[in-house]
Structures are given as structure tokens and as C-alpha cells.
Amino acid sequence: MQLNDTIVAIATAPGPAALAVVRLSGPRAFAVADKMFDGNAKPSAMAGHTLQHGRIASQRGQAVDEVVLATYKAPHSFTGEDSVEITCHGGNAAAPAVVEIAILAGARQARPGEFTLRAYLNGKLDLAQAEAVADVIGAGTQAAARAALERLAGGLSQKIKAVRSGLLDVLAQLEAAVDFPEDDLPQPVVAEMKRTVDAARRHVGKLLEGSRTASILRDGARVVIAGRPNTGKSSLFNLLLREERAIVTELPGTTRDVLEGWIDVRGIPVRLFDTAGLRETTDRIESEGVGRARGKLDQADLVLLVIDGSKPPRDEDKTLLDQTRELPRIVVVNKSDLKPAFAPQKGWVKASALTGAGLHKLEEAAVAALTGGKGVDAGSAAAANSRQLEALQAALRGLEAAAAGIQRKLSHELVAEDVRAAVDALGAITGESIGDEVLERIFSRFCIGK
Ligand SMILES: Nc1nc2c(ncn2[C@@H]2O[C@H](COP(=O)(O)OP(=O)(O)O)[C@@H](O)[C@H]2O)c(=O)[nH]1
Numbered sequence: 001m002q003l004n005d006t007i008v009a010i011a012t013a014p015g016p017a018a019l020a021v022v023r024l025s026g027p028r029a030f031a032v033a034d035k036m037f038d039g040n041a042k043p044s045a046m047a048g049h050t051l052q053h054g055r056i057a058s059q060r061g062q063a064v065d066e067v068v069l070a071t072y073k074a075p076h077s078f079t080g081e082d083s084v085e086i087t088c089h090g091g092n093a094a095a096p097a098v099v100e101i102a103i104l105a106g107a108r109q110a111r112p113g114e115f116t117l118r119a120y121l122n123g124k125l126d127l128a129q130a131e132a133v134a135d136v137i138g139a140g141t142q143a144a145a146r147a148a149l150e151r152l153a154g155g156l157s158q159k160i161k162a163v164r165s166g167l168l169d170v171l172a173q174l175e176a177a178v179d180f181p182e183d184d185l186p187q188p189v190v191a192e193m194k195r196t197v198d199a200a201r202r203h204v205g206k207l208l209e210g211s212r213t214a215s216i217l218r219d220g221a222r223v224v225i226a227g228r229p230n231t232g233k234s235s236l237f238n239l240l241l242r243e244e245r246a247i248v249t250e251l252p253g254t255t256r257d258v259l260e261g262w263i264d265v266r267g268i269p270v271r272l273f274d275t276a277g278l279r280e281t282t283d284r285i286e287s288e289g290v291g292r293a294r295g296k297l298d299q300a301d302l303v304l305l306v307i308d309g310s311k312p313p314r315d316e317d318k319t320l321l322d323q324t325r326e327l328p329r330i331v332v333v334n335k336s337d338l339k340p341a342f343a344p345q346k347g348w349v350k351a352s353a354l355t356g357a358g359l360h361k362l363e364e365a366a367v368a369a370l371t372g373g374k375g376v377d378a379g380s381a382a383a384a385n386s387r388q389l390e391a392l393q394a395a396l397r398g399l400e401a402a403a404a405g406i407q408r409k410l411s412h413e414l415v416a417e418d419v420r421a422a423v424d425a426l427g428a429i430t431g432e433s434i435g436d437e438v439l440e441r442i443f444s445r446f447c448i449g450k
């Protein structure tokens with residue numbers, strides 16, 4: 001982990017834009033800026049948190065762009081190091097030229113996520129917060145961004161740290177008892193230990209409960225519309241997408257390929273799929289479409305099984321109801337604008353893809369199904385990515401084993417081992433116990449300039 005050089009990168013997206021930002025960070029950030037900036041004062045002479053208007057010039061003195069330069073003095077910066085941000089014009093010319101000049105002046109091109117890595121290594125953010133930076137940038141909806149911001153503010157980290165600190169006390173007592181076996185722990189101390197371990201189990205269990213919602217907010221949910229031909233799947237797809245994307249006709253077998261689009265369902269980013277009607281067919285193209293539709297069902301976080309409410313259910317509907325029984329699904333009884341041909345079962349949602357009736361109920365049911373009935377807010381500050389989830393699960397296993405060990409009066413040494421496993425797993429989330437290899441894997445997924 002190299003920290004003694006000075007890094008530079010464009011922090012904004014490429015392409016035509018009013019402005020772009022180039023970031024410099026490291027011990028020589030001001031020395032580099034002095035060489036390239038042409039203004040009233042040298043950047044190194046500016047106070048921290050101030051701005052100056054000026055020009056960036058090449059070594060031969062040729063002006064490249066007119067900019068505003070901002071200073072951040074260590075440790076009062078995002079990375080904790082001396083940092084300079086140069087706001088130049090957007091587009092494909094100015095910012096890359098500024099980076100080039102900075103490199104000629106002694107900076108090095110930053111690797112993906114390197115600014116955030118430095119913020120972590122300098123103690124400005126813990127690991128869960130650093131991961132949240134990438135989640136804020138990648139958020140597909142405002143609710144997803146809110147949940148990530150909560151993690152960035154330390155919502156998850158504080159909970160983890162509180163639990164871990166209680167467990168460290170337990171561990172200290174157990175280890176002291178191991179070293180002095182003749183002083184067996186008094187009963188009240190053991191009882192207190194048991195209470196701490198049980199409370200930790202409850203807290204970790206809570207964090208795991210919200211995590212499904214958190215990961216769906218972060219990664220989006222896959223929702224697949226399926227059903228027999230002509231039930232109105234494509235009409236529903238278009239309605240939810242608010243766009244006439246799929247072809248709708250009265251001919252069965254119109255949709256053959258899988259269509260997809262992103263929608264925001266009350267804050268949940270949803271990748272919605274429209275599929276070919278499921279039926280036996282001899283048409284080679286349609287049959288390929290049916291195969292693809294079935295493939296999509298297995299990967300779905302939620303299936304919307306559409307049946308036509310204006311016609312008596314066919315055998316094909318019954319087969320599909322059976323086949324999707326084990327999947328997370330909502331049965332949508334479509335064409336509610338027509339005379340109903342049967343009474344829907346409890347929990348089925350009546351809707352009309354033609355008039356939009358029942359859409360609210362359907363969205364409500366979808367949110368409930370995707371969040372296990374807890375609602376979108378359950379995702380705030382909960383563990384969101386698989387690394388955090390696995391660590392929480394490992395912590396829970398350790399705590400359960402420790403609780404059982406205390407109950408069964410196992411030796412202090414054995415109980416301590418389980419408590420330590422939980423402490424280490426929790427520490428991995430915030431980065432207190434983590435190797436360089438894992439760090440590299442985490443930060444390499446960031447974009448450059450972050
Ligand atoms: N009355 C009525 N007709 C509908 C409704 N939804 C779809 N349709 C009609 O049903 C036919 C099949 O629709 P489509 O969306 O292509 O069904 P798909 O084969 O399941 O994709 C078309 O003629 C649609 O206009 C609805 O809610 N009410």
C-alpha cells in the first residue's frame with residue numbers, strides 16, 4: 001500500500017459537460033499544483049479550504065484551460081492528505097490535458113478507488129463506509145442512495161463497533177481466566193457474559209434481517225413477468241415501464257424474446273423482464289422464446305404470474321400456478337376491466353394493464369414481497385454486500401456457539417475461541433481485521449477518481 005506518492009485522476013464522468021473535476025492527493029499535491037497553476041498566489045501559499053481562479057499551463061507556458069482551484073490541507077481532506085481539486089471545463093480535452101500536465105509535474109495516475117483507499121488507510125473512513133462510497137455512486141434510485149448514505153455516515157459501522165466492543169470485554173475476561181485457571185470466574189461475571197453474548201446475537205440477527213432489503217436496494221431486484229400467451233404480460237410490462245416498449249397484439253405468441261427495462265418501484269430499483277407466453281409450441285422461434293422465459297424464472301427475485309381474469313382458467317394456467325408455487329411470486333389477475341370469469345384466490349392481485357387499475361396494489365404487493373414485508377426503510381444502514389453478509393453470518397455462528405458453550409459450562413478457552421471468531425468477523429466489516437489482499441479486491445471495483 002503505497003502512500004508516499006501523489007496521485008491524480010479525473011473525478012467526473014467523461015463526455016460533454018459544463019465542468020469536470022481533476023483531483024490531486026498526496027504529500028506533493030501542492031508542489032505539483034504550484035508547477036501547473038498560473039494565478040495571483042501559488043496554491044502552496046493558499047489557506048486550506050479556499051478557492052482561486054487561474055489558468056493551468058503546460059511546462060512551455062501554454063494555457064490549457066481556465067480553472068478554479070480548491071485547496072484541502074492534511075488532515076482536513078477526503079483522503080486525509082494534502083489535496084487539490086481543479087475544476088476545469090468538461091468535454092474530452094481540458095481534463096485529460098490537466099491530468100497529463102500534473103503527471104509531467106510529478107504526480108502519478110491514480111488506480112481505481114485509490115482516493116477512497118487512502119481515506120480508509122488514513123482513518124478517515126472505515127471499510128464499511130468506504131464501500132458505501134461506491135454504493136452511493138452506483139445507486140439506481142433515491143431510496144438506494146439514502147440507504148448507502150446512511151452506511152457512509154457510519155450507521156452500520158457504529159452498530160457493529162458497539163457490539164464488537166462489548167464482545168472484546170468478554171474476550172478479555174475469558175482470556176484472563178485462561179491464564180489463571182485457579183481463579184475461576186465468579187457466577188455473576190459468567191451471567192453478565194452470557195447477557196452480552198445474547199444481546200450481540202440479537203443485534204447481529206437484526207442487521208441480517210434488513211440485509212436482504214439493503215442488497216436489493218444496492219443491486220436491484222429481478223422481476224419477471226410470466227404466464228400463458230395473451231394474458232396481457234406485454235401490456236403490463238409497458239404499463240410498468242410507462243413506455244410502449246413491447247409489441248402488444250391479440251395474437252398469442254407475439255413476444256418471443258426476453259425484453260427488459262429498469263423501473264423504480266417505490267424506491268426499489270427493479271430490472272423488469274417481459275417473456276414469451278409459456279405454452280407447448282412447434283414454432284421453432286417461439287419455442288426458443290419459451291425456453292428463455294423458463295430460464296428467467298429461476299433467476300427471479302419475484303415472478304409476476306399473469307392470468308386472464310376474463311376467461312375461465314385453462315389447464316395451462318393451473319400447471320403454471322403449480323410450477324411457480326415454490327418461487328417468490330405474485331399472481332396478477334389481469335383484464336379486471338372485463339367481466340370476471342372466476343373469483344380470485346386470497347392474495348391474488350386484480351389489475352387491468354389496459355386501464356391501469358390495480359397498479360398501486362400491485363406495486364405495494366411487490367415491495368412487500370421483495371422486502372419480506374418490512375418495507376424499503378429496513379435497508380437503511382443494514383449490511384448490503386455479500387462480503388458484509390458473510391461476515392455477519394460468521395459472527396452469528398460464533399456467537400451461537402459461544403452462547404451454547406457458556407450454557408454447557410465448556411472451558412473458558414473453547415468459549416473464548418468462539419467469541420474471538422465473532423469479534424474477527426465483525427472487525428472484517430469495518431476493516432479492523434483485514435488483509436491487504438481483501439482490500440485490493442474491494443477497492444479495485446471502484447471507478448478511477450473515487
Ligand atoms: N380488456 C383488456 N385487454 C387487455 C388487457 N391487457 C391486455 N389486453 C389485451 O390482450 C391482448 C394480449 O395482450 P399482450 O399484452 O400482448 O399479452 P401477452 O401475450 O401476455 O404479452 C391484447 O389484445 C391486449 O390489448 C386488459 O387489462 N384488459
Ligand SMILES: [Mg+2]
Pocket residue numbers: 233234235246247254255275276277
Ligand atoms: Mg407478450
